[in-house]
Amino acid sequence: MDNKLKILVIGAGAREHAICRAFLDSPRVDTVYCAPGNAGMQKTGVKTVPLSELDFTGLKKFVQDKAVDWTFVGPEDALVAGITDSFKQAGLKIFGPAAAAAQLEGSKDFALRFMTAHQIPTARYQTFREQHAALAALSDWNFPLVIKADGLAAGKGVTICQEHADAVATITHLFANGEQQLVFEEFLEGQEYSLFVVVNKKGYQILPLAQDHKRAYEHDKGPNTGGMGAYSPVPQLAQADYQRMITEVVEPSVQGLRTQHFDYVGVLYIGLILTTKGPKVIEYNVRLGDPETQVVLPRLKTDFATFIDDCLNERVLKELEFKQNACLGVVIAAQGYPQNPQHGQLLPALTEEPGIMIDYANVVEKEGELMGNGGRLFSVIASAATLPAAQQQVYAYIERLALPGCFYRKDIGAKALR
Structure with missing residues (x-):
C-alpha cells in the first residue's frame, strides 16, 4: 500500500467542507488541510490553515514544509489568478486548470467565443466595452434580456431584465461600478442542470x-445568489436528453480544451439549460459548484481521493461508480443575502444524525460558539433512498433549529417532485 496521502484543499466554504469530507472518507488519506477553511470544518477532522487562498507564496511553503502530496483548488478566484501555474513552476502537484484555461470562467466573453469556435450550442450574445454602445444596442434585443458582468462575480453578476428601463439601470450600474465589459445574452427558457466533467490528458x-x-x-423569485440549495439525481431529465448533453456539449467542450492546448487537469462545470431546441450552455465554471458539490460527492461510490490522485498522475480515469441514493441540500443564509447580509447571528449547536450532514461556510468561532459571518452560513444535506425522503428529512431537521437572522428556501427539489 502506498504511503497515506496528505492533501491541501484551497478555499473556505461549504463546497470545500464537502471536498475535505470526501477525502477524509478515503482509507488512503492521512491528513486533510484546508486553507483558510472555516471554524465549522474543524468539527469533522479537517485541519484549517490560516493562509489566504491568494497567498501563493505562503501556500507553496506550507505544502513543502508539510510534505503535502497534492493540492485541490476549490474557488475560482485563485484559479483565475494563476495558482496552478505558480504551483507547477515550483514542481508541486495541483488539481485545477492553468490561468489561460480559467478564463472560461474569468470572462463571459472568452467563454462565449470558445463555444462559438467549437460549435457548442449557447445563447445569442453581444459584448460591450462602452456604456453608450450597450444602451444603443438595446433596441436590437427582445425582453426579458440577460445582462452579465464579464468578470468573476461569485454567481451574483447576472441580471434578468424584464423591460427596457431595467436594462438601462443595470447597464448604468455595472459601468458606474467599474465593470470594463458586459455581455447581453438572449433569455433561454427551460430547466437548468449542473454537469461536472473531471478532465485530464487521458480522458474525462x-x-x-x-x-x-x-x-x-x-x-425562483428574488435576486441571483451563489446558490440556495441543490439536489441529485435529477429524475425529470430523460436519458435521451442527457445523451444529447454529452454528444452536443461535453464532447466538443473537452475537444475544444485539447484543440486550444489548454493545460487542463481539473473540473469543467457546464451550466446547461434544456430548451425546446435541445441543451444549450449558459456558462462554464472551472471548478466544482457550490452548493452542488455538497449533494454530488456523497453520491460517489468511487473513492474520490484515489480518483483525483489518478487524475493528477496522468492515469487513465476509471469509470465513476455512483450509489443508488438521493441527496438534497438546503443553504441557510444570513438575512439580507445577497445584497446586504447580516453578520454576527449566534448559530445553534448543530449535530449530525444518520443521513444528515452539515457543511459549514461563512462562520467564525467566538468563545466556543459559532457565529454567522455574512452570506451563506451552512448547508444541511440529507442522503436517503429517494428524493422525497431526502427532502422530508432535510426540512424536518431544519424546522427544529432556532435560526434568528437567517433564512432559507422551502422549495428545494420541487422541480423534481412535481
Whole structure:
C-alpha cells in the first residue's frame, strides 16, 4: 500500500467542507488541510490553515514544509489568478486548470467565443466595452434580456431584465461600478442542470448530475445568489436528453480544451439549460459548484481521493461508480443575502444524525460558539433512498433549529417532485 496521502484543499466554504469530507472518507488519506477553511470544518477532522487562498507564496511553503502530496483548488478566484501555474513552476502537484484555461470562467466573453469556435450550442450574445454602445444596442434585443458582468462575480453578476428601463439601470450600474465589459445574452427558457466533467490528458469522467437553485426566494423569485440549495439525481431529465448533453456539449467542450492546448487537469462545470431546441450552455465554471458539490460527492461510490490522485498522475480515469441514493441540500443564509447580509447571528449547536450532514461556510468561532459571518452560513444535506425522503428529512431537521437572522428556501427539489 502506498504511503497515506496528505492533501491541501484551497478555499473556505461549504463546497470545500464537502471536498475535505470526501477525502477524509478515503482509507488512503492521512491528513486533510484546508486553507483558510472555516471554524465549522474543524468539527469533522479537517485541519484549517490560516493562509489566504491568494497567498501563493505562503501556500507553496506550507505544502513543502508539510510534505503535502497534492493540492485541490476549490474557488475560482485563485484559479483565475494563476495558482496552478505558480504551483507547477515550483514542481508541486495541483488539481485545477492553468490561468489561460480559467478564463472560461474569468470572462463571459472568452467563454462565449470558445463555444462559438467549437460549435457548442449557447445563447445569442453581444459584448460591450462602452456604456453608450450597450444602451444603443438595446433596441436590437427582445425582453426579458440577460445582462452579465464579464468578470468573476461569485454567481451574483447576472441580471434578468424584464423591460427596457431595467436594462438601462443595470447597464448604468455595472459601468458606474467599474465593470470594463458586459455581455447581453438572449433569455433561454427551460430547466437548468449542473454537469461536472473531471478532465485530464487521458480522458474525462462525469460526476452525478445535479440541479442548483440560484434565486434567493421560493418559486425562483428574488435576486441571483451563489446558490440556495441543490439536489441529485435529477429524475425529470430523460436519458435521451442527457445523451444529447454529452454528444452536443461535453464532447466538443473537452475537444475544444485539447484543440486550444489548454493545460487542463481539473473540473469543467457546464451550466446547461434544456430548451425546446435541445441543451444549450449558459456558462462554464472551472471548478466544482457550490452548493452542488455538497449533494454530488456523497453520491460517489468511487473513492474520490484515489480518483483525483489518478487524475493528477496522468492515469487513465476509471469509470465513476455512483450509489443508488438521493441527496438534497438546503443553504441557510444570513438575512439580507445577497445584497446586504447580516453578520454576527449566534448559530445553534448543530449535530449530525444518520443521513444528515452539515457543511459549514461563512462562520467564525467566538468563545466556543459559532457565529454567522455574512452570506451563506451552512448547508444541511440529507442522503436517503429517494428524493422525497431526502427532502422530508432535510426540512424536518431544519424546522427544529432556532435560526434568528437567517433564512432559507422551502422549495428545494420541487422541480423534481412535481
